[in-house]
Amino acid sequence: MCGGAGTRLWPASREVHPKQFLSLFGARSTFQDTLIRVSNPALFERPIVITNNAYRFMVLEQLAEIGCEADVLLEPMRRDSGPAIAAGAVFAQTRDKEAVVLALAADHVVRDNAAFLAACREGLPAAEAGHIVTFGVQPERPATEYGYISPGEIISGQVHSVAKFVEKPDPATAASYVEAGYLWNSGNFMFRAAALLDEYRKVDRGSVEAIADSVAKAGSDLSFVKLDADAFASAKSISIDYAVMEKTPRCAVVQVACGWSDVGSWHAVWELSDKDGEGNAARGTAVFEDSRNCNVATDRALVALEGVDDLVVVATQDAVLVSGQKDANGLKRLVATLKNVAPQVTEDHIKVHRPWGSYQSVDNGERHQVKRIIVKPGGRLSLQKHHHRSEHWIVVRGTAQVTVNELVKTVHENESIYIPIGAVHRLENPGKIQLELIEVQTGSYFGEDDIIRIEDDYSRS
Structure with a gap:
């Protein structure tokens, strides 16, 4: 289950x-x-x-x-x-x-x-x-x-x-x-x-x-x-x-x-983790000074703790939790509050997984959005179009095969291609390694509901 x-x-x-x-x-x-x-x-x-x-x-x-x-x-x-x-x-x-x-x-x-x-x-x-x-x-x-x-x-x-x-x-x-x-x-x-x-x-x-x-x-x-x-x-x-x-x-x-x-709390994670001589556990990069029985999990940022005991610190790219080690019910109450105050941080990560790979928002503005997109070998996105945005794709790793209306083009590392508003397009990875690219969107609306899928390998069209 x-x-x-x-x-x-x-x-x-x-x-x-x-x-x-x-x-x-x-x-x-x-x-x-x-x-x-x-x-x-x-x-x-x-x-x-x-x-x-x-x-x-x-x-x-x-x-x-x-x-x-x-x-x-x-x-x-x-x-x-x-x-x-x-x-x-x-x-x-x-x-x-x-x-x-x-x-x-x-x-x-x-x-x-x-x-x-x-x-x-x-x-x-x-x-x-x-x-x-x-x-x-x-x-x-x-x-x-x-x-x-x-x-x-x-x-x-x-x-x-x-x-x-x-x-x-x-x-x-x-x-x-x-x-x-x-x-x-x-x-x-x-x-x-x-x-x-x-x-x-x-x-x-x-x-x-x-x-x-x-x-x-x-x-x-x-x-x-x-x-x-x-x-x-x-x-x-x-x-x-x-x-x-x-x-x-x-x-x-x-x-x-x-x-x-049943790994039902961060305290349970700490109990199951390797610890230093002061009882501190870390997943990711963490530094402990005069601290005991703490648990740190971090995706990217260095976490440094000084003069504290029995703390949980969990840092992801869009949220940081600081909590007492043993109050699992307190976290349950906190998440219930967050669902009313900031529901997005309880529902999804900045990095969003898709059947073809993943994408992650890097920067957002009133008229632009920047994403980092990874496509697995053999993966391809749906054949789609947008009514409110254009896109510019820059390949930084691997090789992309790109369809734009009637054009099918291979785009290599350090090359780019432009997708106009309304163009029917598709991105796929024909290679043996991950395809990584930066997508720059410009326009008036960037919601996922502006993706009009025409064909899709994953039954989403």
Whole structure:
């Protein structure tokens, strides 16, 4: 599952580029790490990725980067984890009526893959027998940001029944849960597709029928499976915990100690990061003087901290966050305020990702805009025109093939071409390296809705 917005790591994570696609702990995203974790063909079949329309090309790009193939299901709208998991289960049954499904969130970290896979093997017989198995993580501390599971009687091996689920506790209650042997609720599950859907039907038959209908009526869009919007919209928006897990008598839990985190805050990122002798962690360029237990993430600017403790500083190209280390709820309140005051900084970055590459605004004025555009090898923009602006493209790296009305021209490094207002044009990269160019727009209006697409490789025209 990788369709969530993930604003708890703002400003690095935004509505259109959420945390599961960020490289927070190395070269790969947590989405990519999750796929690699379940790539052993002796245990796992071809993965099913459930996401939404906005993230579909990021999913394809990140799949390609790790050499992974998957069936990608597109949700027409967000309906929380209940309908998402049900859709995955219904789709899995189109492959195999007896399919056993492992449902994973794409934004979690697992530091011990071997222990995680051992837990999968341990829980598999219970799932095959009809239990809905959840993974209960051995607590590393009395955390207040997670729900807990109280294990019951042994079903088989290390698999227990679930005595009860409890919500996120206060510190004292969390400490009592750890002392009593409760486990963190990881929100990851294993089950026979038929068993999960049967239990879901008992509490909400209408939603399950709507989801099954959305899969049956799904269309294809490029390489995606596009769930039917009208049917999917009829499903109730609800988490799988509330829809099924807290109601079913078939719930079971397998205990695992695998270095798990849902990376739900900048404090969690700090806990998982390498630190200096004073407990400071940095991603990007940072200098610490007389500072302890701080966490810095910066895209470009150097960040220097002096005489401070327990701070989070996150600097992107259009926003800077300064926050206390441990108040995740404070950031949630801040983002809610920003959505009213400055919604753009919660929705998108200055650098905007597109299926063909990316663009980034460099300068804006009343009658001009300057962008840096990168086109991947083999990528091409839509055949388009504008009513309110002309464009001047200067190639600084690679080779561009440019169409302007009837003209098709190859433009090399240190060369440029002019696109008049109203001209039908297209940009593509025929080369083997990235194409980088500077675009200077002049005119009266520069909104994205002044792009009139005539043809498009990505079904946007």
